[in-house]
Ligand code: HEM
C-alpha cells in the first residue's frame with residue numbers, strides 16, 4: 018500500500034514540477050516570437066524541441082500514472098514496474114536535456130527524417146537524442162505490457178474490451194476505465210513499437226550509412242506521434258469515467274453504446290494519422306481519403322458518448338464543484354473544442370490552407386492545455402485530497418479555475434487567430450509580411466501569465482495535501 022502511495026505521489030511531483038519548467042520554456046518561445054529576446058534567438062529551436070518532446074512525453078506519463086492508480090482498484094498492476102517506469106522516464110529526460118542544452122539538438126518534437134541527420138548540431142547530440150527516445154519507448158512499453166498483464170489476469174481480453182455488451186452475451190460487469198484503458202494500451206503497443214522502429218532506422222543510417230525511405234519514415238513517425246498524444250487523452254478520459262461518479266453519487270457504467278464507441282476507437286485510431294501526410298504526393302491517394310474518414314470516426318463517437326455521459330451524470334445531481342469536478346468538466350470541454358479544431362484541420366480541403374500554420378499548434382494545445390492537462394491535474398487533486406483531506410476553500414478553487422480558463426483560452430485564441438491569418442508555425446522570427454504574428458505573440462504572453470497564476474494557486478492547494486499525504490506515509 019505504502020509503495021503504491023509513494024509511487025503516485027512521486028509521479029504527481031514529477032509531473033507538476035516538469036510542467037512548470039516546460040511552461041516557462043513555452044513562454045520563452047512566445048517571447049522570442051514577440052521580438053522580446055533577440056539575444057536568445059539561437060536557442061529557439063533547441064528549446065522548441067525540448068518543449069515539444071517534453072510536454073508530449075510528460076502528459077503521456079501523467080495520464081499513465083493516473084490510469085494505473087485507478088486501475089489498481091480492480092486489478093493488480095506491479096508497483097515495481099511503476100517505480101521502474103519512473104526511473105526510466107527520469108533517465109530519458111536527463112538524456113534529452115543533455116542533447117538539447119549541451120548538444121543544441123533542434124529537429125523539433127517529431128524529429129522528421131532526415132532532419133536529425135542534416136542539422137548544424139553535432140552528430141553526438143543526435144545520438145543522445147535517439148538514446149533518450151529509446152530509453153523512453155522501452156520503459157513505457159514495459160509499463161504498458163505490465164498494465165495489460167494485470168488486466169488480462171482478471172478479465173479475458175474479449176471481456177475487457179466489452180464485446181459481451183456488443184453481442185448481448187452474458188458476462189461480468191466491466192468498469193469503463195478497464196475497457197477504455199485496454200483499448201488505449203493495445204494501441205499504445207503499436208505506437209511505441211513504431212517509435213522504436215523509427216529510431217532503429219536512424220541508428221542504422223548513423224552507423225552504417227544505409228539510408229531509409231523518407232515516406233516510410235514519415236508514416237512510422239506519425240503513427241507514433243499521433244497515437245501517443247491521442248492515447249494520453251483516452252487514458253485520462255477513462256479515469257474521469259471512474260472518478261466523476263464519486264462526486265455525483267450516480268454510477269457511470271459500461272453499456273452497448275460505450276463499448277461500441279471505444280471499440281471503434283481501437284480499430285480506427287491506427288489509421289487517423291494519415292492526416293499528417295496530406296501534403297505528401299507520393300502517399301497512395303486511398304490512404305489520404307482513409308485518413309480523413311478515420312480522423313472523423315476515431316474522434317467523434319467516443320467524444321460524443323463521453324460528453325453526454327458526463328452531462329447526464331451531473332444533470333440535477335447535488336454536485337460539489339471543487340477543483341476536481343471543475344477541472345474534469347473543463348477538461349472534457351477542452352477536449353471537445355480542440356477536437357473540433359482538429360477535425361476541421363483533418364479535412365483535406367481545409368488542410369491544404371491551414372497546413373503548417375499556427376492553426377495546428379492552436380488545436381493541439383487546446384486539447385492538451387485545456388483538455389488533458391486539466392483532466393490529469395483534476396485527478397491529482399482528487400487523489401491527494403482523498404489521501405490527506407484538508408478543508409476545501411471553494412472560492413480559491415474558483416479563482417484558480419477562472420485564471421486557468423481565461424489565461425489558457427486567451428493564449429490559444431492568439432494561436433488560432435495567427436493561424437487563420439496565415440502565420441506559419443515554427444518561425445522564431447516573423448518576417449515583415451506576417452509581422453502581426455509578433456504582436457499576437459506579445460498578447461499571448463500576457464494571457465499565459467494569467468494561466469501561470471492559476472496554476473500556482475492550484476499547485477499550492479495541491480502541495481498542501483501532497484505534503485500531508487507524504488508525511489502520513491513516513492509517520
Ligand atoms: C502551458 C503553456 C504552453 C505554452 C506557453 C506553449 C507554447 C508553445 C509555443 C510558442 C510553441 C511553438 C509554436 C510554433 O511557433 O510552432 C509550442 C510548440 C509545441 N508545444 Fe507548447 N505550449 C504550452 C503547453 C504545451 C502543452 C501542455 C503541450 C502538451 C503536449 C505542448 C506541446 C507542444 C508541442 C508538441 C509543440 C510543437 C513543437 C514542434 O513544432 O516541434 N505545449 N508551444
Ligand SMILES: [Cu+2]
Pocket residue numbers: 243289290292293
Ligand atoms: Cu494526428
